[in-house]
Amino acid sequence: VGFIVRRLAQLAVVLVLVTFFTAILTTMVPGGTVDAVAPFATAERKAEISHELHLDEPLPKRYVAWLSDFVRGDLGKYYDGPQTSHPVSDTVSNALPKSLQLMLFAQALSLLFAIPLGVLTAYRAGSLFDKAVNTASFGLLAIPNFVLGLVLAYWLGVKLDWFPVLYDRTLTGFGGTLQNLFLPAVSLAAAQIAVYMRLLRSDMIATLQEDYITMAKAKGMSPSRILWRHALRPSSLTLLTAAGLNVGALIGGAVVIEVIFGIPGMGLLISQAILGRQFVALQSLVAIIAVGYILVNVFVDVMYAVLDPRIRHARAA
Amino acid sequence: VSHPASSRAAWRRVIAVLVAAAFLATACGGSKSNSAQSSGSGASAGGGAEGKPVTGGSLVYGLEAETTGGFCPQEAQLAISGIMVARTIYDTLTAPDDKGDYKPYLAKSVTPNATYDSWTIVLRDGVTFHDGTALDATVVKNNLDGYRGTYPNRKPLLFKFVFENIADVSVSDPKTVVIKTKTPWPALPAYLFSSGRLGMAAQAQLDDTSTCSSKLIGTGPFKLKEWVQNDHLTAVKNAAYWQKDADGVQLPYLDQIEFRPIPEATQRLSALETGQIQAMHTDAPQIITKVREDRDAGKINEIESDKFTELGYWLLNSAKPPFDNQLARDAITLAFDREKFNTIQNNGIPTIASGPFAPGNVGNLDDSGFPKFSLAAAQAKVKEYEAATGQKLSFTIKTTTDSNTVAGAQLYQTMLKDAGIEVSLGQVEQSQLIGTAIGSDWQMLSWRNHPGGDPDTQYVWWHSGSLVNFGKIADPELDKLLDDGRKTIDPAQRKAIYENVNKLFAKKLYNVWEAYSMWTVASGTKVHGIFGPDLPDAGGKPWPSLATGHPVVGLWVEK
Numbered sequence: 086v087g088f089i090v091r092r093l094a095q096l097a098v099v100l101v102l103v104t105f106f107t108a109i110l111t112t113m114v115p116g117g118t119v120d121a122v123a124p125f126a127t128a129e130r131k132a133e134i135s136h137e138l139h140l141d142e143p144l145p146k147r148y149v150a151w152l153s154d155f156v157r158g159d160l161g162k163y164y165d166g167p168q169t170s171h172p173v174s175d176t177v178s179n180a181l182p183k184s185l186q187l188m189l190f191a192q193a194l195s196l197l198f199a200i201p202l203g204v205l206t207a208y209r210a211g212s213l214f215d216k217a218v219n220t221a222s223f224g225l226l227a228i229p230n231f232v233l234g235l236v237l238a239y240w241l242g243v244k245l246d247w248f249p250v251l252y253d254r255t256l257t258g259f260g261g262t263l264q265n266l267f268l269p270a271v272s273l274a275a276a277q278i279a280v281y282m283r284l285l286r287s288d289m290i291a292t293l294q295e296d297y298i299t300m301a302k303a304k305g306m307s308p309s310r311i312l313w314r315h316a317l318r319p320s321s322l323t324l325l326t327a328a329g330l331n332v333g334a335l336i337g338g339a340v341v342i343e344v345i346f347g348i349p350g351m352g353l354l355i356s357q358a359i360l361g362r363q364f365v366a367l368q369s370l371v372a373i374i375a376v377g378y379i380l381v382n383v384f385v386d387v388m389y390a391v392l393d394p395r396i397r398h399a400r401a402a
Numbered sequence: 403v404s405h406p407a408s409s410r411a412a413w414r415r416v417i418a419v420l421v422a423a424a425f426l427a428t429a430c431g432g433s434k435s436n437s438a439q440s441s442g443s444g445a446s447a448g449g450g451a452e453g454k455p456v457t458g459g460s461l462v463y464g465l466e467a468e469t470t471g472g473f474c475p476q477e478a479q480l481a482i483s484g485i486m487v488a489r490t491i492y493d494t495l496t497a498p499d500d501k502g503d504y505k506p507y508l509a510k511s512v513t514p515n516a517t518y519d520s521w522t523i524v525l526r527d528g529v530t531f532h533d534g535t536a537l538d539a540t541v542v543k544n545n546l547d548g549y550r551g552t553y554p555n556r557k558p559l560l561f562k563f564v565f566e567n568i569a570d571v572s573v574s575d576p577k578t579v580v581i582k583t584k585t586p587w588p589a590l591p592a593y594l595f596s597s598g599r600l601g602m603a604a605q606a607q608l609d610d611t612s613t614c615s616s617k618l619i620g621t622g623p624f625k626l627k628e629w630v631q632n633d634h635l636t637a638v639k640n641a642a643y644w645q646k647d648a649d650g651v652q653l654p655y656l657d658q659i660e661f662r663p664i665p666e667a668t669q670r671l672s673a674l675e676t677g678q679i680q681a682m683h684t685d686a687p688q689i690i691t692k693v694r695e696d697r698d699a700g701k702i703n704e705i706e707s708d709k710f711t712e713l714g715y716w717l718l719n720s721a722k723p724p725f726d727n728q729l730a731r732d733a734i735t736l737a738f739d740r741e742k743f744n745t746i747q748n749n750g751i752p753t754i755a756s757g758p759f760a761p762g763n764v765g766n767l768d769d770s771g772f773p774k775f776s777l778a779a780a781q782a783k784v785k786e787y788e789a790a791t792g793q794k795l796s797f798t799i800k801t802t803t804d805s806n807t808v809a810g811a812q813l814y815q816t817m818l819k820d821a822g823i824e825v826s827l828g829q830v831e832q833s834q835l836i837g838t839a840i841g842s843d844w845q846m847l848s849w850r851n852h853p854g855g856d857p858d859t860q861y862v863w864w865h866s867g868s869l870v871n872f873g874k875i876a877d878p879e880l881d882k883l884l885d886d887g888r889k890t891i892d893p894a895q896r897k898a899i900y901e902n903v904n905k906l907f908a909k910k911l912y913n914v915w916e917a918y919s920m921w922t923v924a925s926g927t928k929v930h931g932i933f934g935p936d937l938p939d940a941g942g943k944p945w946p947s948l949a950t951g952h953p954v955v956g957l958w959v960e961k
Binding site for chain 1 (some may be wrong): 468470471472474477478479557559560562563611612613614615616628630631632633634650661664665666668669672673675676678679785830832834835836837838870
């Protein structure tokens with residue numbers, strides 16, 4: 086518990102650093118919110134709008150005001166025009182669950198395929214099967230996710246009509262969600278499968294050289310028992326770390342995939358906030374992603390202890 | 403040392419957490435189901451046999467973009483997707499017919515005085531907004547004042563410039579509004595349409611200073627039900643709509659229309675092919691090619707139009723070197739192989755532009771005298787320019803980050819290089835493009851503008867002194883033509899004036915024209931009524947233009 090509390094305390098520090106860095110970056114980007122919402126306005130009018138929307142205040146003051154609002158649950162506003170706006174929280178409440186679903190589905194799919202393939206290729210290292218899987222994994226790594234997305238949409242969506250080519254909100258429930266997210270999740274997961282599989286394979290090969298594995302073999306234990314019960318667990322830590330860190334890559338990849346499959350998720354919101362120079366909204370969105378990213382990695386740290394008793398005992402000590 | 407039991411339990415815990423999280427996320431994202439939609443399947447091709455309209459049903463329409471700034475009529479920046487929504491919720495006072503003449507629409511009549519500097523607008527009886535309030539002269543006056551920047555609760559941007567020629571708007575009785583203009587202004591009815599952007603909003607929306615962009619209240623054929631940004635905008639039939647078709651059937655025909663922003667054009671078409679949506683629009687040549695194949699195979703309906711359309715062009719900053727020099731403008735125009743450009747960049751689909759006025763518009767000419775491609779003549783002009791200025795002819799083309807637009811600039815760059823012109827490429831984001839054009843730090847921009855209607859609606863883009871004269875054109879001859887065109891009442895004289903504008907552009911080359919945009923609406927074979935019914939009061943056939951969207955009031959779906 087103490088460990089988790091310490092990590093959550095770190096969360097606050099990271100959150101401030103990430104969002105303040107984002108705020109600094111936004112000052113370096115050409116153009117501003119007023120240029121985007123009021124492009125036809127004269128310079129004087131733009132200055133007026135900027136003042137009316139409190140966008141002309143110095144960065145530290147703006148940042149403190151934003152942070153104060155954010156911790157109280159106010160995510161700020163999207164500015165629609167010279168005076169109209171709508172709350173960021175309205176769009177986030179619709180977008181965040183969809184992005185979470187997509188990310189979890191993509192991760193689950195990646196692990197579902199990567200773990201058996203990693204174990205089996207390690208067990209049969211150097212075999213034709215190992216070489217074939219490795220070659221295929223290079224292929225998956227080489228295909229950009231948006232290309233794969235479009236190809237899958239065409240073949241599995243248009244030609245075979247197995248999955249919707251666009252996010253369909255009328256498909257509800259767990260089954261409907263799986264149907265909706267299958268193509269985008271596969272598009273995102275393909276490259277991750279290759280990465281996870283190769284990481285696990287190399288760790289498993291090292292583990293299989295350990296003395297206790299030799300001992301297990303000498304005792305006549307079956308290969309499947311050795312692989313799945315004795316070798317996989319200590320070989321999983323790198324995979325788990327990569328899976329946690331890859332949440333960032335999934336969020337990045339989701340920007341394009343969400344556009345292609347019409348998923349109104351966080352990636353789409355972030356890209357719109359950047360292109361529309363909605364910097365207040367952008368800070369809140371980045372903060373939400375940062376919080377999620379940190380929480381996932383706290384979860385990964387907790388899982389280390391679950392998977393490896395040595396870490397649990399060391400922490401307890 | 404192994405611990406089989408604890409290992410198994412550990413993995414079970416991991417899996418259980420992942421599955422629980424997935425369920426939790428699914429539950430959080432629970433969405434409502436909507437009514438069934440008809441999918442487009444059948445055998446008719448082309449535009450589809452129209453037949454007798456059927457009332458009922460719903461339709462999902464794929465738009466090319468979300469209108470992130472919302473739909474507050476006076477302040478919104480509406481591109482084609484936004485205009486589609488605006489024409490669903492709001493009505494305009496006038497609407498164009500198939501010849502481009504503007505007829506009363508929400509207004510019962512729009513009548514000028516003898517000198518065309520005072521216009522009397524009489525409103526229809528019995529028209530109500532979606533909130534039940536009546537359409538009267540006061541709310542129309544407030545809307546018009548909102549557009550021109552004199553209504554306190556609205557802060558318009560572009561329309562403020564557009565309506566600078568209005569001197570006063572007044573209410574003469576509960577159903578009559580009088581507009582007085584600073585000069586005779588025969589084109590005013592065209593401005594009351596403004597490509598479908600000049601919708602009338604209810605007083606409550608007009609006075610809403612914080613959520614005018616999202617709480618839409620019009621008199622249009624459909625009422626806003628729900629707008630979830632980036633996902634869908636659903637509008638349901640306005641049962642109290644004021645318009646009936648020629649057979650006396652209550653409009654609109656559909657019970658519901660849903661718009662879905664699908665920026666990726668390939669996916670938009672895929673969604674149509676699989677029946678997830680029933681209609682879509684596009685001007686992307688590669689997609690139009692595929693749409694034509696599907697149409698020829700009888701899979702979908704398709705309607706194309708470049709009537710009254712906009713055009714793509716290279717916008718020049720004529721206040722800054724090198725394009726403040728006619729020789730430079732001559733050289734880059736002569737070096738532009740438009741046939742080749744159109745074939746490579748646009749699959750040869752759109753028609754090469756002869757001038758700023760598209761087919762159907764007053765001022766359109768088959769041959770305006772715009773120079774034809776000649777590499778030798780371009781090279782000679784480059785030498786002339788260099789001899790006259792002592793400078794090498796070089797400049798930067800700025801485009802948006804859109805890959806197709808960048809590819810077009812690269813192609814033009816190659817052509818210019820052949821003529822000895824050195825060109826750099828730069829990029830600005832879409833949201834910064836207009837701000838860039840208003841400023842002076844640019845030489846050439848890839849641009850698209852001038853959709854059809856009355857040619858006077860182009861006044862603000864070209865007249866010196868206008869903030870949105872992006873090209874900084876300061877040409878007394880052009881100013882005089884535009885001023886004369888604005889005041890002239892006689893149609894024949896107006897035609898001659900705008901043809902002269904066209905010829906002047908071909909001579910002075912303030913812009914380098916590319917092609918007239920071809921817009922396509924593809925739909926399921928059971929979807930009909932894209933251009934809408936005839937205008938009310940026997941006002942004529944509907945406007946055959948797609949460049950600024952189309953009405954949804956006449957859409958219907960076969961059972």
